[in-house]
Amino acid sequence: MSDTILQFDDVSVRYSGSITALSGVSLTVRQGEIAALLGGNGAGKTTLLKAASNLLPAERGRITGGRITFRGEDVTRTSPDAHIRKGLVPVLEGRRLFRSLTIEENLVSGAIGAGLRSADIRRGLEEVYSFFPRLKERRQSRAGLTSGGEQQMAAIGRGLMARPQVFLLDEPSMGLAPLVVAEIFETLSRLNRETGLTILVAEQNSAVALKHAAHAVVIGNGRSTITGLAADLAQRDDIREAYLGGASAPA
The missing domain is CATH 3.40.50.300 (P-loop containing nucleotide triphosphate hydrolases)
Structure with a gap:
C-alpha cells in the first residue's frame, strides 16, 4: 500500500x-x-x-x-x-539515560546523535517541554535522581529530539x-x-x-x-x- x-x-x-x-x-x-x-x-x-x-x-x-x-x-x-x-528512531526498553547528566543534557544528546544544529535543538527542547511539562520542571535534575516516570518521559523526549x-x-x-x-x-x-x-x-x-x-x-x-x-x-x-x-x- x-x-x-x-x-x-x-x-x-x-x-x-x-x-x-x-x-x-x-x-x-x-x-x-x-x-x-x-x-x-x-x-x-x-x-x-x-x-x-x-x-x-x-x-x-x-x-x-x-x-x-x-x-x-x-x-x-x-x-x-x-x-x-x-x-526511524528506537526508544529501547529500560530507558537507558545517562544517569549522571541532567534531563536537559540527555534530551540534547538525542539531537546531537541526529546531527542537528543549535537552532534545531532549541526548537526541539521547546516542543518536548510542551508535550512533557514535567521535564521542563526537572530539566536541571540529574536523570538518575528522577522518578521512573520522569525517566521514561525523558527517554521518549530524547527520541523526539532526533525528529x-x-x-x-x-x-x-x-x-x-x-x-x-x-x-x-x-x-x-x-x-x-x-x-x-x-x-x-x-x-x-x-x-x-x-x-x-x-x-x-x-x-x-x-x-x-x-x-x-x-x-x-x-x-x-x-x-x-x-x-x-x-x-x-x-x-
Missing part, C-alpha cells in the same frame, strides 16, 4: 546462528498511525524492534528469513545511526504506576494527532496499548498469532485474559 512506511514480511531471526527468536512474523505499519505489538515476556517483541533498527548484529543476531523495509528500503542495508537520521518519522517504542509502561502509564500514552496519542508521528509500540499491557492503537499484532513464541483492528481485539476475551495489562517484565 502507498501509505505503508514500515513493513515486516514473514520475518525470522536467529541469534548465534542457532537460537530461533522469531519465525514468520508479519506486520504493516502505515504512515500517521499507532500500531501495537502485543505479547508476553519472551514473545519476541524486543527482537522485532531491534531487527527494524538493524541493531541485531551487535547481539550476534540476524534476519534469516523474510524482509523488513522502511520506506521501501531493506533495513539491513542501513546502519543504526543512519536509520535515526532518516527518521523521528517513525517511533519504535519498547515497553514504555514497564515498571510504572497506572496513572503515569496513562499520562504517557495520552501524550503519545497527542503527538500522533498533532504531529503525524507514526508509532509502533511493543507492550505487554494490552489494555492501554489497544486503547490508543489503530491496529495490533499479537505474537507468541516468536510467531504472529492474531492480527486485527485494535478496537476489535480489545473486545476479545482471550486477549483480555492473556494480556490483562498488568505490570511488565522485559520482552
